Amino acid sequence: MSFLDIRGVTKSFGDNRVIRGIDLSVEKGELVCLIGASGSGKSTLLRCINLLEPVDDGEIVLDGIDIAEPGLDPRPVRQRVGMVFQSYNLFPHMTAVQNVMLAPRRVKSRTPAQLEEPVRALFRRFGLESHMDKYPDALSGGQQQRVAIIRALAMEPEILLLDEITSALDPELVGEVLDVLRQLRSDGMTMMLATHEMGFAREVADKVCFLNEGQILESGTPGEIFTAPKHERTRSFLARVL
């Protein structure tokens, strides 16, 4: 049994069947990349795993527990599953460090004194120590996205979901955020990443899944997907983005 097992998950918005039966497993320490055209359901799948969207059917088994069970309290799950968004979604009325400390304080009842050291270490590690007390609008996009990642990491999640976290960035800022992911990968963090950065996916992914109209059309190692795609659709998608 894998760390995360997704079995037969479906999700519709009204008549729009966005996820049409997805099976996917993620091992501990793996980095899985979701690729696919816009609207193929990448974000929705990640939001379902974080329980921001209730799934219609199927199971999502995290470490032996089915978190897709209707009526389950989502909050303990979300503490274990971190999420980073395309548009950073920092809280604009709080400084960077307040953004990071809010959830550990409220959800895990940590005191600022307890958090001071580990949080500072995270900021230092990702090169943001001098920006801790700045408000988001005083930070560049790349810095904001790194703060958002730190914010998710401060909850010590077991798996991190990253939804096109570089798409809103100027090209010269993409690198600094991808560097963070490289570091996390070498730390052994389990991650699922929806991305349009094919180069990066090819370089670091353990597994690449190609989503098409709410289904995983094919998945495999970066080598399998990028050099020898089996499906015509995968080929034409890659031809367009590469």
Place this chain on the structure above:
Amino acid sequence: MKPLSLALAAGLFASVSGAALAAGNACTAGKTLTDGKLTVATGNPAYYPWVADDKPESGKGFESAVAYAIAAEMGFAPGDVQWVRTSFDEAIQPGAKNFDFNMQQFSITPEREEMVDFSLPYYTSAMAVLTTNAAVSNGVEPTVDSLKGVIWGADANTTAVPMLMEIVGPDRDPMLYGDNADVTAAIQAGQIDAALFDLPTALYLAAVLVEDGTVLGQFPADRSDNPDQFGLLMEEGSALKPCVDAAITALTDSGKLAEIEAQWLQEATGVPVID
């Protein structure tokens, strides 16, 4: 609407029929709003015993009867008297008036006299304490000492306010209201214990409007330095004033005024005096 159309109709009538039918005496000629007619204003609504059934045309009720007596004295037949309704504010606002005189228990005061004209008084009223039997059984007594301690109310548009301060001097600030109905509502809600009115109004309110109401007693008019005397209100510098005053003097001298008072306000005589 009604007073307006009435006035309009009357105006038409007057202009058609011309001077031949003009009423009034030598004094009033050319001094009324409409030649040959006397336009009298009352309140809206007008309360008993001043006007019976809110119908001033009936001649019933003290002020209505006095108005017709004055009119007769000035040479106007009852048919030449027409009525309009005004609020207190309309009565005192600057600009042309729509009445020859206005009669709704206006107290004559020197301050008011600077702004408008008053006739000689047609009635001198005692002030009376309106309360409820419940308040009385809770210990409100007809003594100034007892009355100092209660919560007072009054109609803000009347001279009851300064009278209250002068005669009783309550411990707590009184509550003031826009009209009699609101004072009544406050008594009913138990928010005030007593309210000061001119005696006839107090009697009427106690009998008709205030459930369980009663008049605790009266402060005779001579109790105050400025007793509550009612006069007809006229436009400042009104040419009609001498004619009205002459009429009132005549009615007073002939005993007619006292007669009307006895007819409509006789209940006011039996109310105990507060020491």
Place this chain on the structure above:
Amino acid sequence: MSLPPQGAAPTRRAIYESRLRRRSNLIAAGSTAVIVAAIILLVPLAPGWEAVKKSFFNGSVFARTFPGLLEAFLLDIAIFAWCAPLIAVLGLAIALCRDVRNPVLFPLRAFGALYTDIFRGLPVILVIYLVGFGIPGLGLPRPWNSPYIWGSLALIVVYAAYVAEVIRSGIDSIHQSQRAAAQSLGLSEADTMRYVILPQALRNVVPANMNLFIALQKDVALLSFIGPVEIFRQAGVYKSLMANFTPYVGAALIFLAVTIPATRYADYLMARQRGQR
């Protein structure tokens, strides 16, 4: 509007704009002067002016009544001072009722909607009469039947409905993604509201709420209908005793002395907020 760097010669645009500004200042000043002059010169020519002046702008009446009006205004301020915080609290509570997402709490949501519909749909004076006379009429003992209590309550429930709507619009103005980010971190609904949504929402609606509280300052005068002798009623008493409307003009001046600065300040906040966007 960008200023030229210090010490540098003004740019062509700066010169053009300052010329334009000078011209519009001239026009504004000129037209104001003409209108004021017309009022000062022409109004006294009106046949009724002497009478109006005597009844509305009577210097001696003003001097005699103004101190009493100022004193009565203290009651307006006191009523405002105890109503305002309660309005803020109740308004917030109603806004939160209207925002609950849990389907189990639907009745709360419906209550919030009904509440705002009813109290925004009624004239304030009507509520003051009904609550101020009606509820004490049920037979409450002193001091619980005081018109101060129930009149204030009437103001509070009405204004809370407006404040609730303003706060709700502030909550709605916060993008869904903020809620999603907070929830993805495991924050509860309540914490999400308290630490993430509300601080932003409330800041956004400060100017709108300021305007409501300016309106409240004026509507406090309506309490006079059920007894309290605040400035409006005091002016009415003077008016009645002196058969002169000047006390109302005095009361108007006192109101303006408070509301104009407050309105300017609210406008300033509003403009500053637009600038920040």
